[in-house]
Amino acid sequence: MINVGILGATGAVGQRFVHLLADHPWFCLHTLTASERSAGKRYADVVNWRLDVPFPESVGDLTISPTTADAVKDCDIVFSALPADVAQGIEEEVAAKGVGVCSNASSHRMDPDVPLVIAEVNPDHLGLIDVQHDRGRDGFIVTNPNxxxxxxxxxxxxxxxxxxxxxxxxxxxxxxxxxxxxxxxxxxxxxxxxxxxxxxxxxxxxxxxxxxxxxxxxxxxxxxxxxxxxxxxxxxxxxxxxxxxxxxxxxxxxxxxxxxxxxxxxxxxxxxxxxxxxxxxxxxxxxxxxxxxxxxxxxxxxxxxxxxxxxxxxxNTIRGAAGASVLNAELIYMKKYL
Ligand code: A2P
Incomplete structure (x- = not known):
């Protein structure tokens, strides 16, 4: 199994990530992060579950980590549902530690060496992962669009x-x-x-x-x-x-x-x-x-x-956000970028 984490797991898109990853056949939910306000607490105690699907009980006992690169260093892939201004720096730090970042945030979408991918439309753009590696990034950042x-x-x-x-x-x-x-x-x-x-x-x-x-x-x-x-x-x-x-x-x-x-x-x-x-x-x-x-x-x-x-x-929060990002990660895994 591939260990995955979610940055910003308590927000609207973060909760969609939790729902999609709670019982995923390839990915094992390992780390959830949120702001300092939520860190150290049980996910079930902090999250105000607002989705139209049942709360995944298996995730409730996970302790929320602070949103730092260190907190997710044991993950293979990290999904980002952070606000764009917070995502900018932390996603680079996480990728520098050798972790793959699949981000729903807008901060890196237009970077020339970061692929902006809809799995069905431009899977070939994942080749930019190799460009990132050539430029010295240990991990990678892949984004999905607005x-x-x-x-x-x-x-x-x-x-x-x-x-x-x-x-x-x-x-x-x-x-x-x-x-x-x-x-x-x-x-x-x-x-x-x-x-x-x-x-x-x-x-x-x-x-x-x-x-x-x-x-x-x-x-x-x-x-x-x-x-x-x-x-x-x-x-x-x-x-x-x-x-x-x-x-x-x-x-x-x-x-x-x-x-x-x-x-x-x-x-x-x-x-x-x-x-x-x-x-x-x-x-x-x-x-x-x-x-x-x-x-x-x-x-x-x-x-x-x-x-x-x-x-x-x-x-909008499934196909337009968390689901698009998870599909990208599945494609990355299938294409053996991990
Ligand atoms: P928290 O629920 O603890 O505030 P938002 O809903 O504001 O878009 O936030 C999305 C996610 O990003 C939430 O999980 C939120 O955690 C987290 N977050 C917001 N601001 C920060 C920050 N400055 N540092 C780390 N995480 C943050």
Missing amino acids: CSTIMLTLALEPLRKFGFSSVQVATMQAISGAGFNGVAAMDIYDNVVPFIRNEEEKMATEPRKIMGSFDGSGVEMAPFLVSACCNRVPVIDGHTLSVWVDIDRPLEEVRKAFSEYAAPFSGLPTQPAKSVEYFDQPDRPQPRLDRNRGRGMTVSVGRLREGVRFTALGH
Whole structure:
């Protein structure tokens, strides 16, 4: 078994990591960290479990460690659910100790030698791990994208073969993406907030790195443009995206590309049966009906019409965060980077 740890295990994404890793067939949950406030206490005594799945009792007795590189030095892989400002330095320290970091934090996503990976879309970018080793890092850092970027880019992947130069997207994002303060806050009930800090900037750059070409030493950004309008809406889990993409092909070909899409690998424990699932019904996908498809790992697409316009939907803290990171770690393990 591979020993794994979670940095920031008590937050919204940290809890999703705990849930996904509690009974993992390959990974053994070894270390949980949080802030000084929580360190030294039992996980069950500190965590305010807010997920729609049962608390994994097997994890409750683990003692929370402080978030230091030393605390996770016996892990093979560490998952990071830390706030970006905290993640920046600690992830580098952990990687310097020979540990592999799979991070959901944004701090290293655009570093030239750090892969920004959606397992199904750009598994070849994991080659940047070798570049990090060549530059003297004992371990490695691999990042997954922003939650809305994951839904958008995975939905675009079946259409990549057609080529496109311009993508417009309007997001309707769940409140769980704002952390637990966001979920608790009822300020958004009967409301829409047309601003999410840094979100539109991330959506403009991250898909271009993910779909960029990797030549063995670096990634060249893909040449298409993304223009995003991001909104927070009163949905608990599940981001919905309205997407416009300049593909000049018969709609039937686009429908076929969505329906026939299959991931380029199989057999990973967290992998859903379908990474992209296409709906023909005019009123799908919807968060309450479709966010848990493929145990929260499927991106649903539908409402396809001329333009090309379509709707994409995915579970933001599973497919859009912890699940994406665990899938990356499984791929790293399968490709023998550990
Ligand atoms: P804690 O629950 O002890 O505050 P947030 O929910 O604020 O985004 O935090 C996500 C996770 O990161 C939580 O586990 C939180 O622990 C942890 N965390 C937040 N700030 C720090 C910090 N300065 N140092 C270490 N861990 C932190």
